[in-house]
Amino acid sequence: MADRMADRTLTPTHPLADRRGLLATVADETAGAVRLELEAPVAAVDLRLDPRGTGPAAVAAAIGAALPSAPDTWTAHPTGAALRLGPDEWLLTSTAASAEDWEFHVDEVAAAHGGMAVDVSAQRTSLRVRGAARELLSFGCALDLRPASFPAGRCAQTLLGQSGVLLVAHDVDDLQILVRPSFAAYVADLLVDAAGELVPQPVP
């Protein structure tokens, strides 16, 4: 029993690990127009906090950057990103801390200001779309994804096909899709299928 407890064989795997090869074929088939990549899991907490109180400033000091104040925007902090999900809700990620440490670190500050942070590292998984990302996503998403209305620094919770997603704009040709693990395969297959529309056609 003691042996079994010491044997920590549970390592996180990406929910789309078995589709890694399929996603990689998209770059070749679209002649480099679109590239789909899986992103490594990160520590993430859901932060609930009164936006009018002293909490946001205190959390900002603890993570090293201001929290995004406008609806549907995100900001980078030294080890990750802060995304505003609602009036009193943020998603804070970190690539440096473990999930346990990140939850403890943020919750300790939030709790002192009447808020709370809960570990949601396993709640979403991440896909990165580079190249003609906006064109590709427009096949299944009703948002106006043109750079003028969805510029870098914006994020949005919306629907991609039938699945709820959190879209994050990094650049004109660089979008990130955060999706529930159980919907991730559906979204991946939807994107691979839509990418077929971007395959260059031979001129007759």
Next chain:
Amino acid sequence: MQLIACPWCGPREEIEFSYGGQAHVAYPEHPASLTDEQWAHFVFFRDNPKGPFAERWSHSAGCRRWFTAVRDTRTHRFVSPPEMTS
């Protein structure tokens, strides 16, 4: 499909929202003292106006917030800017 203006996210497609029925239905102050008929009126009876109707909506596929909006039941148009309330 029409757009509904979420007070937090801005205009989004109707499919992202779910309907929560008539707004401003107050929970009875002393539920235990109601007769069955009074309780039934609270639980089941709703206005059904032809015209402006204050309703609860949830942006369930977006920010997941509830808000109150006034919709004209004849045209399905939202007639006033929605307000966010808890």
